[in-house]
Amino acid sequence: MKNKKIVVFVKNAVPGKVKTRLAKTIGDKEALDVYLRLLEITKREVLKVEANKEVWYAWDIGKDDIWEEEIFSKKIQIDGDLGEKMKHAFEDSFINGCNKVVLIGSDCPTLTSKIMEEAFAKLDDNDVVFGPSEDGGYYLIGMSSYKPEVLEGIDWSTERVMEQTELRAQENAIKLAKLKVLNDIDNEHDWNEYLANLD
16 A cells, blocks of 8 residues: 555635636535535545545645545645646655555546546556546546656647547557546536436
């Protein structure tokens, strides 16, 4: 376990700063409530996985929040685009002795501990593993060694993210594996669809 790590990227739970696309139709307060639910779901699944656990905040380190400090190490994401932030988190983890690192966000409620375990398993035989999302991005990225190339030259927040990432892997002879496709919660339709499928 000591060489496996799960990194969770979160935004600080501030109205107007989280789930902004969702907030456009349901308002800042409701969007924050949804985000807090997504955090709880993410935490529940992460706790089931045997690995070191870290939470990386977008701004300030959260105090007295759901991420207990005796379980989760807490850090702050660096400035820069998503690729720079993720590269830094992976580099930090490998420098500190990890040999398998899985990084997830906090807006994919169908991401289970079983899928996270599968990601770690795929890193036995692959350099990187991705969980593709329906919108063309991904909900999970894992590495068995530091491969920053897959995070460079990507048009973040577009439907081409996964496609471009696969191309980077190919260009750099990086062995890539994929998990099942899931859906992130970006807008009201995504959230309503998730709730409907709970029944």
